[in-house]
Amino acid sequence: MRFPQILLVSASVALVCAAYLVFAPSTGWTTDYDAAKASAAKSGKKVILDFTGSDWCTYCKKLDKEVFSTPEFKAFAKDYVLVCLDFPNGKKLPEAERKQNAALQAQFKVDEFPTVIVTDGSGAEIRRVSGYEPDSGPRAYLAQFARN
Numbered sequence: 001m002r003f004p005q006i007l008l009v010s011a012s013v014a015l016v017c018a019a020y021l022v023f024a025p026s027t028g029w030t031t032d033y034d035a036a037k038a039s040a041a042k043s044g045k046k047v048i049l050d051f052t053g054s055d056w057c058t059y060c061k062k063l064d065k066e067v068f069s070t071p072e073f074k075a076f077a078k079d080y081v082l083v084c085l086d087f088p089n090g091k092k093l094p095e096a097e098r099k100q101n102a103a104l105q106a107q108f109k110v111d112e113f114p115t116v117i118v119t120d121g122s123g124a125e126i127r128r129v130s131g132y133e134p135d136s137g138p139r140a141y142l143a144q145f146a147r148n
Contacts (some may be wrong), residue, residue, distance in 0.1 A: 028077060029084045031097050033104060036081040041121030048080045051105065051115040056089040060114040063132040072138035087113065118145060
């Protein structure tokens with residue numbers, strides 16, 4: 001009786017790990033700012049920093065669903081390295097990630113969620129969009145990045 005249970009648990013763990021390997025990287029978002037900056041500098045891309053409260057911020061959730069999850073954003077983002085800087089209330093981040101996010105929040109003086117900042121490969125701020133107007137969709141949101 002124990003062997004089938006162990007086999008079932010092992011198969012379940014393997015399935016979850018395989019799903020993570022297949023789906024997580026396909027989102028295109030990383031949590032490692034230094035690696036993102038290095039990648040952007042090497043490739044000539046810019047960096048998008050998404051300061052979010054993924055599990056408590058209503059507007060952050062709407063921005064993710066209505067913009068970041070759309071084909072329009074995916075096409076727009078091909079020229080960027082994407083970094084998610086999360087400030088959750090209900091889930092615990094690894095200590096290094098939590099410290100990194102807090103340091104970047106202070107460095108970029110972020111006091112509103114969501115805040116999306118575009119930087120160059122050196123980390124110099126190019127553009128900032130704070131807040132999100134629900135139901136405005138990707139076209140209106142992304143147009144803010146084209147303004148001078």
